[in-house]
Amino acid sequence: MTVAKYSASGNDFVIFHTFVKKERNGLAQTLCHRQEGVGADGLIVLLPHERYDFEWQFYNADGSVAAMCGNGSRAAAHYAFSRGLAPNRMRFLTGAGVIEAEVDGSIVTSELTPPQIIDKNIEAFEKTWWLVDTGVPHLVAFVDKVDSFDLREARELRRQYDANVNIAAIEGGLLRVRTYERGVENETLACGTGMAACFYRGNQEGKVGDCIAVMPASGERLELAKKGDTLTLKGEVRHTFDAMMERDFD
Numbered sequence: 001m002t003v004a005k006y007s008a009s010g011n012d013f014v015i016f017h018t019f020v021k022k023e024r025n026g027l028a029q030t031l032c033h034r035q036e037g038v039g040a041d042g043l044i045v046l047l048p049h050e051r052y053d054f055e056w057q058f059y060n061a062d063g064s065v066a067a068m069c070g071n072g073s074r075a076a077a078h079y080a081f082s083r084g085l086a087p088n089r090m091r092f093l094t095g096a097g098v099i100e101a102e103v104d105g106s107i108v109t110s111e112l113t114p115p116q117i118i119d120k121n122i123e124a125f126e127k128t129w130w131l132v133d134t135g136v137p138h139l140v141a142f143v144d145k146v147d148s149f150d151l152r153e154a155r156e157l158r159r160q161y162d163a164n165v166n167i168a169a170i171e172g173g174l175l176r177v178r179t180y181e182r183g184v185e186n187e188t189l190a191c192g193t194g195m196a197a198c199f200y201r202g203n204q205e206g207k208v209g210d211c212i213a214v215m216p217a218s219g220e221r222l223e224l225a226k227k228g229d230t231l232t233l234k235g236e237v238r239h240t241f242d243a244m245m246e247r248d249f250d
């Protein structure tokens with residue numbers, strides 16, 4: 001069985017497509033394992049759908065299911081287009097709803113589901129956090145500089161709120177974001193829905209305009225923008241390699 005490896009701004013995924021819809025929690029753990037498997041932050045499986053270009057299953061590296069993944073949606077769109085499974089402008093079904101994406105060479109733009117503010121007044125670790133749902137839940141705090149990210153704090157908040165944890169700062173006209181990702185249980189090099197949640201809080205508080213360049217830990221810049229009541233996430237996607245797996249699965 002051949003699977004594709006993708007990087008979307010440093011957030012990396014194993015992707016394949018199949019006609020067989022079944023649970024793949026264990027397969028996700030196996031394929032995403034950094035030493036024993038291909039190694040990735042998540043597994044994406046594309047399935048046919050009668051109304052949309054495809055439906056997907058998204059699993060975090062620990063095998064947990066997540067409703068949405070912003071960077072994963074961009075990687076899945078590039079995979080689908082490059083394999084003739086979808087046109088360059090597509091609509092596909094995720095656990096958070098229907099996502100629209102557009103592929104333009106290596107640049108892929110996803111339109112996320114409308115952000116929902118769950119809580120704006122969470123006081124913890126001398127910071128005020130917002131809890132924002134951008135397809136999955138994200139805690140967001142603005143800090144002066146993102147040079148230091150206390151992962152001990154992040155792990156505690158992730159546990160307490162069952163959410164991803166983000167710190168953000170506006171530096172040199174850029175929105176810098178660092179994310180501790182639920183289901184990876186560590187900081188990742190980029191998190192699309194996390195960057196979107198930080199952008200949304202910054203925009204709601206008048207800190208940033210309706211469009212801004214965002215810099216994740218990977219240093220691979222993306223563009224976040226408001227589009228009506230939704231948000232768009234635009235950035236590069238790379239198909240890094242294909243892996244021929246000895247053990248067969250579907």
Ligand SMILES: N[C@H](CCC[C@H](N)C(=O)O)C(=O)O
Binds near residue numbers: 065193
């Ligand atoms: N770890 C997230 C899902 C992946 C989100 C992230 N990779 C993105 O690009 O949005 C969660 O379980 O809520």
